[in-house]
Amino acid sequence: MLDIPSRVRVHVETPLAAQNDMGVCDAFEQYAPVREPDAMNAPHPSKVAGIDATVPSPAHTVAPAPTTPAAPPVPTGAGALLQDRLAGWVSDLTTLHELTERLARTATLPDALRELLRAGSALVGARRGLVVLEPADGLGPDTTIGLGLGRADLGHIETVPRSSMPYGRILDGLPGGEGEIAQPDLLAEDGLDPRHREVAARLGYAASYALPLASGADRLGAAVWLYDEPAEPAERQRHLAGLYVRYAAEHLARLLELERTRARMTTMTEELLPSRLPRVSGVQLAARHRTGPRGGGDWYDALPLPDAALGLAVGSVTGSGPSAVAAMGRLRASLRAYAVMEGEDPVAVLSDLELLLRLTEPARSATALFAYCEPALRKITLAGAGHCPPLVVGERRTEFVETSVSAPLGMLACWEAPSVELEAEAGETVLLYTDGLLHRTGDPVDRAFARLHAAAAGVPRSIRHDPGAVADHVLRTMLPGGPDAADGTEDIVLLAARFE
Incomplete structure (x- = not known):
């Protein structure tokens, strides 16, 4: 046999700081440089008596018995040191990968x-x-x-x-x-x-x-x-x-x-919503609003009207981001103007709003609900355009108001739907909300409505006199993780009006 001398040398005196700053490939290049093999060391196919070894053996030749592969040699000395260092680098890279993955989540x-x-x-x-x-x-x-x-x-x-x-x-x-x-x-x-x-x-x-x-x-x-x-x-x-x-x-x-x-x-959205709710004799008001992470177009409003009346409104503009927030501000301001002029007719208010939306922003649609309230009589006249029905919560009943089915604003050439009248009993609370509250639950719409009804029906009697406490209970029950931790990106609006 030829004695082929090894051409690989291992340098083991590299400082530790250099080890940490080099990559694995660089380490191989430094510790085990690759050189061209010498002519005498280049492998050649062996020949015996002039016969080329590449000629296949006869078919009747018995195949050689399989041999057990020899165990890999145990590295010693400089080779063991290099292997330990490479294993340490791999371990460090694995640790960093796991920690950065956890941070990225x-x-x-x-x-x-x-x-x-x-x-x-x-x-x-x-x-x-x-x-x-x-x-x-x-x-x-x-x-x-x-x-x-x-x-x-x-x-x-x-x-x-x-x-x-x-x-x-x-x-x-x-x-x-x-x-x-x-x-x-x-x-x-x-x-x-x-x-x-x-x-x-x-x-x-x-x-x-x-x-x-x-x-x-x-x-x-x-x-x-x-x-x-x-x-x-x-x-x-x-x-x-x-x-x-x-x-x-x-x-x-x-x-x-x-x-x-x-x-x-969030700041821009809050500035476009009421800074405070009005005080009107015969009714107590409370509102809860959460802006989604991308900013949405859900809004609410409560404004005093002539003859000791009160206008309540909730709505939602399609889309998200600054454009939707700006459109929400324009829509809310327009509805306030129409409510002051003809608030006793909610259908006329929404009809004017739909006409304005169709003429100024034809590519946008919105849902809205407007209620004209007479607190002294506990009478509510409301109309909705593609919006969720209000929910009445009281000692004797917890039920959704039967509103007429209608399309959202901006979806039809001319919108109009009949209004609905409701008489609340003393101590009853009317909840107006946007569909973001339903979507945040992650359930199908019918199941989300059932959860809302169950949450309202389960309000303890001890807090039913406080509309803010009623709204908080409904939010906690429907969204156990909280409005900010629940699934979904939609805004949440919940407006509660308790009649005395």
């Missing part, structure tokens, strides 16, 4: 901040920590979230002078706050602020490790992890935590922009 800013703290504590080996979100542009939102720290603990930390805390140095751009800040033994530090020393002893932490949260050149905040004993993360832990925090900062920047957009949409 968070859809809200508070959830993402809590996940950042949990993952970071596992990477640096700390038990507690806090993250301070304070964008440098000053547009907010500013918040502080703790891991293993209660509100009182966070309050104690906030009493420490900001310049003495690592997150304060990072957020304020003080010297030493450009990157990571490690304090392996707080109580042994010279010049530590006395208040910081007192709070650390009270909360029982002896070391900290802080990292800035920045997306590009935009500073978002800082994360700090606290150790119960004097300690600091190893070089490998710092490297992994730095990679994870850089990814987390980009994810937080996206959620921050989404949060700001939602806040703007």
